[in-house]
Amino acid sequence: MIKTLDIEPTTICNLNCPFCFGPKVEKRETEIDLQIWKDALLKFRNKGVENIVISGGEPLIYHRIVELVKYLKHLNFNIVISTHGRYKEKLFEVAPYCDWISLPIDGITPEISHTMRTDNYPVSEILVTASELKRKHSNLKIKIGTVATQKNIQEIIEIGNVLQDNSNCFDTWKIYQYTPRRKHKNQKEFLSITDKEFADLSNLISKTLPTEMKIVYSSNESRRNAYTFIYQNGDINLVNVGDNFDDLLVGNIGEFDKINFPKVNEILNTNHYSNFTNTY
Ligand code: SF4
Secondary structure: OOOEEEEOOOOOOOOOOOOOOOOOOOOHHHOOOHHHHHHHHHHHHHOOOOEEEEOOOOHHHOOOHHHHHHHHHHOOOEEEEEOOOOOHHHHHHHHHHOOEEEEEOOOOOHHHHHHHHOOOOOHHHHHHHHHHHHHHOOOOEEEEEEEEOOOOHHHHHHHHHHHHHOHHHOOEEEEEEOOOOHHHHHHHHHHOOOHHHHHHHHHHHHHHOOOOOOEEEEOOHHHOOOEEEEOOOOEEEEEEEOOOOEEEEEEEHHHHHHOOHHHHHHHOOOHHHHHHHHHO
């Protein structure tokens, strides 16, 4: 049964990361009303869902994000926001209601950071934000996320070294094997790393970095059949299904009673539980 929902209240983002698996649609008009979110998420809470991961698009661009997060906290969900961290003011507005905030570091040199995130935002700023968040909210936890691709694989040990020197800023470092899906699926040949390359990277990091650092390795296989996503228009999709990491539509939150829960239960496997509990 679903314990965790990933929600994308907006599809808009000001960056254009080449590995982004966000949606292709970038129109505000497709976003559903906050009240529809609230009604549906209350029903999911009553059905036993415990955790909500908010991403997008950039979730802090969603114009009613503060109200949404406050409401989710009122329903006593565990809340994770996955943000690029560029909208600091808004981030500090939602932080008191969050359990975890996920921030990205995908390169160390300005060149690789720019290739991965398409802007010139310095890594040092992400670390400052993480440190300020932890100082201000003692119970808040921080995850640093890194997507491993052909373009940045040579800098990932260096990211680990920087994180080791800043270990008070974060709680978990999660390294994702790039998955070609949705928006930039066509970047596959430029970005993909093989399962073996990802396993070798994991082994190298494990040997190189101190064991006290909590590092989670997220291979494509470990994310297969693991997630229930609700998109900005209310469509509910099981993702990473089958060989091509496809989406499988199972309903819409506007028609809660018609959601195909038997299909959800049939498709979600143990990855669904372990992905959340291994990380947060
Ligand atoms: S990966 Fe995140 S920050 Fe980058 S374009 Fe996609 S939604 Fe925006």
